[in-house]
Amino acid sequence: MLRYCEVSCPYCGETQTVAVDCSTEIQDYYEDCRICCRSMSVHVTCSYEGDVLDLCVRSEDEA
Numbered sequence: 001m002l003r004y005c006e007v008s009c010p011y012c013g014e015t016q017t018v019a020v021d022c023s024t025e026i027q028d029y030y031e032d033c034r035i036c037c038r039s040m041s042v043h044v045t046c047s048y049e050g051d052v053l054d055l056c057v058r059s060e061d062e063a
Contacts, residue, residue, distance in 0.1 A: 022050040
């Protein structure tokens with residue numbers, strides 16, 4: 001089950017939508033910013049019911 005969430009790039013500050021796969025409770029992955037193309041670290045926590053509980057986007061330096 002996919003959820004769509006808005007995040008701000010930690011580098012350029014632009015808001016964009018990311019697709020979150022809520023079939024897994026805890027996820028850590030990297031996704032490139034669609035504006036500046038820099039790699040963002042994404043941490044997602046989802047509930048058993050498939051809701052996004054926590055979504056954190058950081059620069060690679062902060063990860």
